[in-house]
Amino acid sequence: MGPLHKLGRLPIVLTVPAFAVLLVVFGMPIIQLFLTSLNAPAFSVVNYQSFFCEQSNVRVLFQTIEVSVVATAICLIIGYPTAYLIVAASKRLRIALIVLVLIPYLTSGLARTYAWVVILGDRGLINNVLLDLGLIPSPLELIYNRMAVYIGMVHIMLPMMILPLVSVMQGIDKSLMAAARSMGARPFAAFGRVYFPLTLPGVRSGVLLVFVVCLGFYITPQALGGLRDAMLSTFIAAQVATAFNLGAIAASAFILLGIAAVVLSILGLDISGKQGLALQPARKSGSIRLPSVGTLTRYLNELAAPYRSKRWTAKLYQAGDDSRWWNIVGIVFVVLTMFYLLFPSLVIIIMSFGAGTVLKFPPSSLSLQWYRSFFNNPWWTGALWTSIQLGVAVAILSTIVGTLAAYGLSRTFPRLRSLLTMLVLTPITLPVIVVGIATYLGLVNLGLIGSKIGLALAHSIGSITFVVVIVAATLANFDLRLEQAAKSMRAGPLQTFMRVTLPLIRPGIIGGAIFAFIHSFDEVVISSLVGGSIRTLPLKMWDNMRNEMDPTIAAVASLLSLLPVLWLIALYLTSLRSKQGAQHALPVPTT
Structure with a gap:
């Protein structure tokens, strides 16, 4: 039991739950998919x-x-x-x-x-x-x-x-x-x-x-x-x-x-510029082969040096008229970019309050008819409730598993940490349709196609990755001496984590949970492959967009456009509360 006990105390063990989910639902199926593409065992x-x-x-x-x-x-x-x-x-x-x-x-x-x-x-x-x-x-x-x-x-x-x-x-x-x-x-x-x-x-x-x-x-x-x-x-x-x-x-x-x-x-x-340094010897060899060109260039540079010095001195204290125009161009460019990013959502929000039978901008009169149509339709509300249930389940699972994995990775050897981090990032660095096909095979092997548990596991593949990335970024700024100080005061590993580490990385954990929920709530491609008869809110929207273009979608889209504001407010309040807690935790100097 001695070696097993020592193994259980290693930080890498904390990554096992995350990699178990990734391996069963995505890792092994992607290998199976590759072998299938080669007609295994015939291999062609x-x-x-x-x-x-x-x-x-x-x-x-x-x-x-x-x-x-x-x-x-x-x-x-x-x-x-x-x-x-x-x-x-x-x-x-x-x-x-x-x-x-x-x-x-x-x-x-x-x-x-x-x-x-x-x-x-x-x-x-x-x-x-x-x-x-x-x-x-x-x-x-x-x-x-x-x-x-x-x-x-x-x-x-x-x-x-x-x-x-x-x-x-x-x-x-x-x-x-x-x-x-x-x-x-x-x-x-x-x-x-x-x-x-x-x-x-x-x-x-x-x-x-x-x-x-x-x-x-x-x-x-x-x-x-x-x-x-x-x-x-x-x-x-x-x-x-x-x-x-x-x-x-x-x-x-x-x-x-x-x-x-x-x-x-x-x-x-x-590609950080080191390639350019490798070209310098070639340039030097070129100058040796053509000494006359190099000599002529240096001579012309020496002749132009006084002129450049005088011109630079004159320009140094000269009022920058051109900079004002560049500032105007920059302001216009940023305004146009922000307009491009925000205008579509703003249009949908305004049009969703229209009172006519079709969407118009600006609406001739205001009404909440499309919102009432959404909340009074059991198909829409049922899809919304399904998405909320899945999002909460995925957020809980991904946050627990991803936080443990991020904590374990942060305490692992650098080389092993880099390799494991690359494996964790795989689901979000591959085309989503490939991830969806592999996940489909994984859920077929588990017999969970068309079930809410299967959908939650499928959504967790990407959500775990987001949680690991966000929590790991928070842990990168964590001072390990705080944990060492707690352990020197005879605090156990669990007590140290709960009383010292967890309060300080709480904003990252909450941010990871929010991103996990958003990823699940907005998922369409994988859900369409593995959901079967289950209809989430995005799938219901997609079906209506392809078939009937019900104006109720405008109300749904406007609600989804307002959600990010709530998420950002929640993140801000969490971060503010964490900072206030850290300030109160500082020792008060005595004189």
Whole structure:
């Protein structure tokens, strides 16, 4: 019993519950899915050959890559300057802008997709305004095309690009840019040579997250795109719903997974600027081969040095007229970005109070009829109650298991911690349709397809990951000397955790629980695969969007758009209470 007793005292044991859930529901099925794609035990690539032999499959594959690359590029082009301007703002304004980015990030993706359906539809907001003004004779084709898909996808993914960039940019020392300017570098040169290389980790994280999620997009392309804009995830979902050929489905899923793995391997390389250092010897060798060019260059630089010095001195104390215009451009850019992120939800909220039989903006008169229709309809309220039950169950399970795993990982050896953290992050770094297919197989093995327990386990796969990430980030700032001090006072491990560690990491735990609930409450793709006859609120919304476009959805979407505000208030109050508790816990100095 001695070795077992020692093993039980190791922190790594705390990660066992989390990895048990991930392994049974997702890990082992993904291996089974891979073997199925290879026709195990015969082991052949016939399923992959069949996929690439179909020209339509190859077209959908390249179309998926194209849409994902373009959407990611647009997010980077808009997100990078937005993040830069947010970090450059004053502290209060920066906090306000980050909150404005977080609100759409926490809002249901299905609700935001529905908002764009209402805005871009043939009788949507834009067409109605243009028709009323007499600018167009007939509605424009703004929906069911590639442009509408890009608008919807970028709107959903833009916060996921901005937030990692802001996180990295806030840690950059601003004096580095000032030092570069003091050495005579122009603003763009200082930015390109000093600031931008330091932001590459944020660029890499944002691009990777956005691209991988875009690969697995299912709802938005199907709701806003036409038949020519189908993604591979839509193709896989159609295979699941019609001819359930598991070999072909597995091959399609692993082709999509292979693309994500290639991008992950490329962006996982060190692109922090060290490659440029490796080029320096080549440049030196070039100057040795062409001494005349190097000598001429140095001579011209020496001739231009007095002029550059005089010009730099003149510019140093000159009033910056150009900076005022750049400030105006920056303000306009941030305002337009925030308008793009928040306007769709605002439109839905206003239109949900309309009194007519159809949605109009602005509504001719105000009424609560669509909210009464929602709360008086047992189908809607039943779906809402199912989502709440699942969300609470998933939040409890994921918070307990994820917190234990995060605590165990924080006390584990660095190399082992890095490996285990990568395994925990797998469910949210893979295309969601692949995760859904693997989870489907896992629940089939457990006999839980079409049950609430199965749905809760399926939702917990991603929720556990969010809890681990958030709690681990909180534990990274935790002072281990506090635990050591408690143990020196003869407090046991459990008492130390409950009395010292838990109160200090409580904001992270609550934040993880909220994100776990949101992830479960907003889940559509996995729920559609494993839910069977069970209808959650997002699934009910999706069914209505595809079939009848009941205006009641506007009331549901408006409620989902207001939820993030409640979450942020709850997080703020929790953080404030934690800070006040920490201040009261400080010893009062005596004289």
